[in-house]
Amino acid sequence: MNSIQDDVDNLVAQWAKEKPQLDTVPMAILGRMMRLFKHIEADISACHKQFGLTMGEFDVLATIRRNGEPYSLTPSDLLSSMMLTSGAMTNRVDKLESKGLIERTHCTQDRRSVKVALTAEGLGLIDKAVEAHVAIQQQLTQGLSAEDKVLLNTLFKQWLLQFEP
Template sequence: MDPVERAVNQWATEKPQLDTEPMAIIGRMLLLSKHLETQISKLHKQHDLKLGEFDVLASLLRSGKPHALTPSELLDALMLTSGAMTNRLDRLEGKGLITRVSNKHDRRSVTVQLTESGFELMTQLIEQHVNLQEELIAGIAQQERGQLNAMLTQWLAAF
């Protein structure tokens, strides 16, 4: 019996009129999210990265050559506040993984670009990241993954 089932059983005794199915679904989603984030964070930590820093680097890598985006484009990709983005960029620049390049025509405009070190790290790390994700969903049958993905996509679209 998982902790969610235990709570649902307790509510069935104390408040039998409650529909606890939404509680069970959301409770399990939250537990899964914590577990997944913990496992993925362990991998990133091996490379001295936090989850949010990895997200920035991954966005730059997947953007294609020259692996550069404006801070606004990064904000759109990652759904962050500008303050949070500035902090991430400062940390990544301090680690030598990104550089901020001023626009030659408009000095107020900056592009964030992977450094050679950042590119090499992410080229290696993205493979490890995807392999870990495969391990983490190994308990879901191959033929059910598409259906689960579609249901999660539909649910997310509701927000």
């Protein structure tokens, strides 16, 4: 294993001295995860900003895009696939609509039914943005071997089942 000490090692060593009975392995894991998340979030946010999008707006466009043609979803389908409150979703949809990236369309059979659809501009933007998004993800994980990526992905999936069975 790597013998380089980081800040998390230092704080764990301090707790080991002050409270040796504490199991600080979870503290080290979560501390490193939170630090990693700050770096990851900053880089991904900067990537999205190049396209005039927030991370949340990117998520809405990407969710609609990855569902395939006709690149439209009902608000409830969007909501369930993104795990947001309806207020947060409405806010994001309103902002994207004002930018001309999505439009709300009424179903021809039932005028009460609404779909949120990508505009041509929105489709073009998300297609470019997702390419940059994946490229930054590849950069962010380049320090890991292919085997480590598979292992880490498996471990995170297993851990996530604790919260999202």
